Amino acid sequence: DADVTQTPRNRITKTGKRIMLECSQTKGHDRMYWYRQDPGLGLQLIYYSFDVKDINKGEISDGYSVSRQAQAKFSLSLESAIPNQTALYFCATRQGPDTDTQYFGPGTRLTVL
């Protein structure tokens, strides 16, 4: 969905490096989410945010941090990347509080060597 963009689309990095994944949306939604997708495990929630001042941990937040710079921007950081963080990362948005649908970006494929 072009309304939710993620950069970069692919990234290869080395163990110990700091890396930031960025998500931008033009949908005007207030809720934003970061998920991680691993083969055979589905998607797991890392962090979610209701607005710039409201950030919450998901199921697997250890080793990750986030920043909500504006309503339209939500960044995910790996402070010191490790190989088991190799995965597909998806950003999603939702217009709260009374709608259910989450809209996903195209994903970022991250490889940590």
Next chain:
Amino acid sequence: QQQVKQSPQSLIVQKGGISIINCAYENTAFDYFPWYQQFPGKGPALLIAIRPDVSEKKEGRFTISFNKSAKQFSLHIMDSQPGDSATYFCAASYGDSSYKLIFGSGTRLLVRP
């Protein structure tokens, strides 16, 4: 802890056949059950969703069947087409404002011409 179990992991169906994917959940607090469709290189997109107050929901060739007492729900794709070939994820969400989605592990569907 996997709270939504999805089967089968992969499915091959002939064109025109019926595709059936099953999910089971544990937590009775879930009150929203969506199915997402994901094509290669794309983010998941909402396909169809149901709430526990109905036992079935149909949208075109796609139907969700919901069995509250058994804590199971399934996706039926009638007259399956090669364009339906994708990965399908079931999910469940708690009845709170976060709308955090708990995903199943995914089913890779291949519809042969």
